[in-house]
Amino acid sequence: MSTKPINKILIANRGEIAVRIIRTARDLGFRTVAVYSDADENALHVSEADQAVHIGAATVAESYLATDKILDAARKTGADAIHPGYGFLSENAGFARACEADGIIFIGPYASAIELMGSKRQSKIAMMAADVPCIPGYQGSEQSDEALIANALEIGFPLMVKASAGGGGRGMRLVSKEGELAEQIATARSEAESAFGSGELILERALIEPRHIEIQIFADAHGNAVYLGERDCSIQRRHQKVVEEAPSPFVDDSLRLRMGEAAVNAAKSCHYLGAGTVEFLVDKDKNFFFLEMNTRLQVEHPVTELITGLDLVAWQLKVAAGEALPLTQAQITLTGHALEVRLYAEDPRQDFIPQTGQVRLWHVPVRHGVRIDHGIQTEQEISPYYDPLLAKLITYGDNRDEAIRRLASALQDTQLLGVNNNKLFLQNILQHPVYAAGEATTAFIERHFTTDPSMIQKAPSTKTLAKAALLYFHKGIAASPGELSWGGITSQRYVYQLECGGQSHSVSLERRSLEKKGHYYHLTVGDEELVLEWVRSDNPYCILVDDGVRETLHFAFDDKTLYLDDGSGHFIFEDITHKPAATAGGVGSGQILASMDGIIVDVPVKNGDSVKAGQTLVVLEAMKMEHPLKADISGVVTAITCQPGQQVRSKQLLATVRCDAEEVSS
Template structure:
């Protein structure tokens, strides 16, 4: 038995909160670590103690192993839970913990090292007779060798970073002339994300299911599987929706995949929680993809259908206990689904978003669970993954779990930072997903033209609500407690308003008609009008009657902006009615600005260089992803206002391009 009493959680955000809650429930003291960017984070408040470990950049804080060890020593923590991401799959960190007599709550360093390499793990799985995808996993990493092997394997071809995951360092290519550029970009992204540019090549399995098996093992060699999770709906190889059990997997396939996953774990003398991921084709042939030697983001769906606390199992195994249940004692009941709420803008190519959380409200209902690490007033920075929360539901069957999840996401309110809420809702409502027929090609085949992926003109109803709120604020009828005082003189002449969402301006007329008891608002735009009645505004909530339907919408004012959580997504508008007239900055004006806060990774052009519209000019890194910024006009690079390695702010001018059309 291993005796420990205080656990340092070497992570942040929702997973740190998740681990702290279970650790406390089991009687352990907890220690949080945080960077300067996370000083007001929820996990810092919930832990018994917290230690500042450095600047916001992960390379100066959460990825510095010695700082984590020092924090454990300083607070007397005798165990470390790594969560997921950061150093959770770093064999050297596990070794460092052992050197300092600190229990690492995870598998052995040897297992992490083996399974952390897609190349080495695939070789081990082939030796263990676990089905694998044909490809190249050799140690010759020269471009010449990889190009030669790619042509041998054939196309379509998947290029993958050997280390890490989450879609980073991964490229799908369909012809030989794409390989060289894809190798370069995949290696660069892998080196930046994981510190290793090692790659493997695999024949692409087109339109598979992505099925993963949760395994658990103890130090006595007992190993079990806890059913499967279906993670087929993905965008850029990042999971979007996860569910358990899979609608595709029957008992026979579950047993085959479960046994293969157990064999994979035993092949590396595994201990603790792990996930073996497979691709499964329509004929139920399955192929080893990778093994994650940590707790998965999507572990809650397994917890809900098994009734088990996987973090508690991790702590018990790390303490030297045997697994609480045998394979025969594990039962799967009901159905669970999970979606990931991200700070990103689906209508702008999923650009990561930063800013202050101005409103955060969770659904309250049986069968709904929200794992998160955020709170109102917290600032979302560009330094970390954009995932903010996970919304999870449980039902007696899949249809019930899906219905609950749609409502739960709709009832989740996040204002101040744009997010993917509408994108998630539309996926969950889609007929193909509802019927359980989604594969990894779902978004490309069935969802590429969804309204959530494109910026559209705001409906008059939403503009009317915004106009009313702007009017009441301007008229000072919304008090500090946001209660509408409802004082009106009866019929009034139209009020003129101009609102903007940053890209489009909206001219509106507002007529307020009625006494101080129940005014009626008529909003007119482009000869269309809408009537809103029985308005009540209280505590950041507006209730109103439209077409005899009583509705409610959350809102918040912040500085000059109004944020509304509406049925068409997160809306942010400013009142520019009295703003000075100025020349509009049109798209394609040659002023290339940062689309978000981040760090410049590469400047790909120089002053005086001829450039064409759409050509790559900069690479910006934000929220653990690289984003290529392109020229918006044909012309000549007039000036460059940034350099590689510089931290830049959203809308900061980076490059100026001159062309004949510029004024």
């Protein structure tokens, strides 16, 4: 480890983690350099840093993964250290070595540790040698499909197929029976090659309903290593963490000690340096098994900071500069409780498909016990090129109940308009009795949450539609105040046709001035009626009275498009009242449209093929995930207007299927 002093730090990342690192570096007196792609020219992390360097096109291969461009930016600006954040190059041993060869301090572990722990296969072999408990499975070098299938049959079902090189749930599949095995191995290998550049896989016996508990460790160049308690990350969707907390409601002092010591032993066995996380799966009997080691700062590190009172990024900078760890194990204490949720640009109502678009409104609460780490701002474009994580909401309390209340309340008061998101999904998890009781395992969502309204209520409620129509009405008043003036008219009736999620809704609005004060509206949606009182509007919010209850409603307009979240989810409306009827692209149209901006990775059919409804016609990659686009009718493929490697825009026509007459007649 070099003892060369650090004066200026380049952050080789983007978004909320880049902003978070910049702020600690600034507090410690370091100058900072941001790097940015074409898509991030106006991003928050660029304006937060002292200097910024453009490093290429929007795609990660041409920017945030371009080692030469990042090192060149460090040379141009005189940066003597690089912090990789998480993701991108943070666990790239080649990048760490390139920094060292260039005389630049890499703020992270040695390349040898990154390389070892970056391979699930090699790291598991090393952990078994270090007597760290591991899940039974196959981690051999023979990687043919035949070898994997033979070993899978020996392990038995259910089992996990995992990409050796990656994380975040990519290249990972749960296989319940032999008939699914070959297809899931092929899918996992393809996704792993796309995401990590390696199709190497491992197999493990699947633990049913375990806890996912990880230990934060730190090590310096002087032989010291400590653990900073645990984080419970059991609530997951597709093996990606949703809610994290510290300490775990499941872990007692004895288990914490055993897991902490095992994590430190894991770190020492690979001569670790800096911040790292050793992840374990823990069964109901409190037996724990090594899962993987992340050789970087974790997304969820803030909850550890809040219960320890420590700044982990500050520790990283000190250790990278050659200093000893600031505290010994005996000096580390855990106080209170902390929670974190990840706010994503994704639509839970549409199987969590990532979302793109412009942030029309971004407002977060500022209050005691609430911390928000984010990298977005109003009018920022959410592009298809990067992970859909937008912000992290973190709260602290003297106890778990207080932390939960604060986080649920902070989520309700966070305003994110412009892209569909998972805010309501997160709120409802926090208020679920199983979670509140501290009994959630990795099976929580599948066992307890699949019918939650945040995921199944695809259409806006009557009340939401009524509010949307009222907002359109007052937008019209603002545009033509003379034409829509109250004057002496006691009643006027309007009918709005509003489109949301591909469905059209009719809303009748009648306004009446029944009293000296107050404007009252009778709204009808189908057979339902309700009355709303309009108090006032002060963009971006208005004040309404509904059944005697006064409330504030945030909204944003872009011409005839309305972005609205009234607490029942984020909805995007189009006013199609005066738009001619159209059927193209509707349900059962046979037209396959891009679900978002992205890149075509596969077209498994060709012109003239007969296909069935539900069959995959195109595979689109966006936000680091593959999205199969399926036929909505049975028939014959008459046109394919895309090809692998092509970049496409949201709602672009990709393929057309002509209806199968025999299928219809039957």
